[in-house]
Amino acid sequence: MSQALREEQPPFSLQRSLRGLLFGSPIYKLTLAKDAPAQLQIPPQDMWPAEAELGVQMQNGVFALAGQNITCREPDFYPHTSSHGWRAAMHRFAWLRDLRAASGDQSRRVARRWVGAWLEEFPEWEEEAWDPLSTGLRLRHWLQHHDFFCASADDNFRFAVYDSIARQACHLARVLPGALAGAELLAALEGLILSGLALPGRVDYLQAGLRHYRREIEQQILPDGGHISRSPGMLFTILMGMMCVRSALTSARQPIPDEISAGIERAALMIKLFRHGDGGLALFHHSTEQAPVLLDAVLAQADARRTLKSANVSGYERAAQGRSLLILDAGQPALAPTSHAGTLAFEFSVGKDRLIVNCGCYRGTGPWRAALAATAAHSTLCLNDTNSSEFIAAQTAARRIKTRPNFVTVTRDEQPQSTRLDARHDGYRENFGFMHQRTLTLEDNGETLTGVEKLSGSNSHAHFAIRFHLHPNAQASLTQDGQTVLVKLPSGGGWRFRFEGNAALGLEPSIYSPDGNAQRRSVQLVIHGETTGPCQINWKLAREKRG
Numbered sequence: 001m002s003q004a005l006r007e008e009q010p011p012f013s014l015q016r017s018l019r020g021l022l023f024g025s026p027i028y029k030l031t032l033a034k035d036a037p038a039q040l041q042i043p044p045q046d047m048w049p050a051e052a053e054l055g056v057q058m059q060n061g062v063f064a065l066a067g068q069n070i071t072c073r074e075p076d077f078y079p080h081t082s083s084h085g086w087r088a089a090m091h092r093f094a095w096l097r098d099l100r101a102a103s104g105d106q107s108r109r110v111a112r113r114w115v116g117a118w119l120e121e122f123p124e125w126e127e128e129a130w131d132p133l134s135t136g137l138r139l140r141h142w143l144q145h146h147d148f149f150c151a152s153a154d155d156n157f158r159f160a161v162y163d164s165i166a167r168q169a170c171h172l173a174r175v176l177p178g179a180l181a182g183a184e185l186l187a188a189l190e191g192l193i194l195s196g197l198a199l200p201g202r203v204d205y206l207q208a209g210l211r212h213y214r215r216e217i218e219q220q221i222l223p224d225g226g227h228i229s230r231s232p233g234m235l236f237t238i239l240m241g242m243m244c245v246r247s248a249l250t251s252a253r254q255p256i257p258d259e260i261s262a263g264i265e266r267a268a269l270m271i272k273l274f275r276h277g278d279g280g281l282a283l284f285h286h287s288t289e290q291a292p293v294l295l296d297a298v299l300a301q302a303d304a305r306r307t308l309k310s311a312n313v314s315g316y317e318r319a320a321q322g323r324s325l326l327i328l329d330a331g332q333p334a335l336a337p338t339s340h341a342g343t344l345a346f347e348f349s350v351g352k353d354r355l356i357v358n359c360g361c362y363r364g365t366g367p368w369r370a371a372l373a374a375t376a377a378h379s380t381l382c383l384n385d386t387n388s389s390e391f392i393a394a395q396t397a398a399r400r401i402k403t404r405p406n407f408v409t410v411t412r413d414e415q416p417q418s419t420r421l422d423a424r425h426d427g428y429r430e431n432f433g434f435m436h437q438r439t440l441t442l443e444d445n446g447e448t449l450t451g452v453e454k455l456s457g458s459n460s461h462a463h464f465a466i467r468f469h470l471h472p473n474a475q476a477s478l479t480q481d482g483q484t485v486l487v488k489l490p491s492g493g494g495w496r497f498r499f500e501g502n503a504a505l506g507l508e509p510s511i512y513s514p515d516g517n518a519q520r521r522s523v524q525l526v527i528h529g530e531t532t533g534p535c536q537i538n539w540k541l542a543r544e545k546r547g
Contacts, residue, residue, distance in 0.1 A: 023125035036163035055102025065089035067517030075117030092137035111149035136191030169195035225270030226314025233287030268302035286338035319419035322446030330410035341387035342378030354471040360513030388427030418443035433458030494544035501537035503529030
């Protein structure tokens with residue numbers, strides 16, 4: 001491993017050093033499973049659609065993973081320019097799904113070459129390759145696709161694959177749950193459960209995995225179906241994993257634990273709350289849009305037949321009138337590394353057109369990750385250029401919350417022709433003495449969205465900025481009087497934004513990161529103002545009348 005890659009590793013700790021001495025010793029290798037199965041019993045199936053175009057790129061040696069495009073003519077798990085995220089993705093082998101979708105014998109040969117290289121390079125424990133999360137995910141994807149890369153292989157190759165699966169599963173059973181928590185623990189446990197189903201005589205893996213898995217589902221999936229992280233993207237990943245486990249248990253004619261069945265039902269309903277008219281997810285708390293075809297496939301198999309309007313435990317509200325849709329974040333940021341400081345942020349779409357959005361997230365490390373988690377990257381009010389929740393940096397890509405609102409409340413008034421959401425939070429009270437109250441009303445068959453922004457509770461001086469980030473496909477222009485912004489959507493519909501109050505309206509640059517990697521240029525409407533005490537800004541977004 002190069003010096004640059006070594007420097008990217010976590011700093012020294014006694015626990016990490018002792019773990020390396022134990023797992024890296026020749027004696028430990030001898031304690032792992034010795035009897036490779038002659039064949040796998042009831043291996044799991046991959047249930048989800050793939051991106052064949054990415055598989056074609058892999059046939060040509062280009063691997064687009066974790067925001068990096070790296071060309072590897074020959075297998076190399078530690079290229080000089082690779083990030084930790086890229087290397088982790090290679091070790092986890094989820095990309096086999098896309099490579100398989102490209103079809104053809106060339107795809108099979110590429111997959112076999114990379115699996116064979118991994119077997120040769122990592123026959124025993126190595127910290128990054130045998131990380132519990134990577135091991136669990138690799139077992140899942142090798143088991144799901146072993147028929148793809150083993151089908152025409154010789155007996156020696158198949159034996160080596162089965163032997164490695166047995167040894168990796170043995171190690172995983174020993175180290176879980178370890179330091180893993182949240183969605184990562186669930187993903188690793190899924191690998192252990194599937195190994196218990198596929199490996200003859202390893203019902204103990206199945207039982208241990210399901211015992212931990214059931215407990216984690218109960219703890220992580222909230223009563224309304226949200227995840228404790230409050231991240232739509234993380235919830236979707238967990239939903240896919242639960243459905244994979246359910247499918248594998250069904251194929252093996254094993255009973256489905258009630259926690260898994262109920263978790264799938266609740267989570268699927270919550271995912272539907274987060275979907276815009278274009279089929280993708282809203283961008284709250286480190287989420288990505290996701291492919292609509294994948295969301296369709298997951299929700300169809302989950303058999304989610306209704307859509308939640310209000311999720312009081314998770315802290316989200318959904319209002320729909322006509323073709324217009326509003327999704328509001330009205331909850332405390334969770335104590336999770338995926339949390340963003342976007343309290344009372346909302347997204348607004350019309351049909352398949354997203355109009356007002358949040359900026360999205362950045363999957364890597366560094367300043368962009370923090371910038372896109374900031375209050376200013378969300379369609380909400382920002383006071384004194386300060387986050388409504390403060391984060392402190394951790395040693396990894398994660399961030400931890402230092403302070404957050406003590407309370408966030410929302411009331412809902414649902415009428416046949418209108419929906420009003422009245423929300424408030426005190427995230428700025430400790431530093432500046434102010435509370436933010438936001439009232440959003442969607443009415444007139446979805447053709448009008450009105451907002452009232454109030455700052456109260458203090459007589460100190462403060463600068464406020466109320467931001468409305470626009471989707472890159474929306475075209476905006478400011479009128480000469482500086483009081484109105486005209487917004488045109490791809491479908492041809494026009495919307496007019498106006499405000500009232502002692503402030504100024506302008507258009508400023510913004511960005512949009514729908515997948516956590518690529519960043520598209522966009523613009524934002526911003527209402528800037530100064531206050532020396534309680535103040536109120538009224539605004540209105542209305543569809544332009546045709547004809």
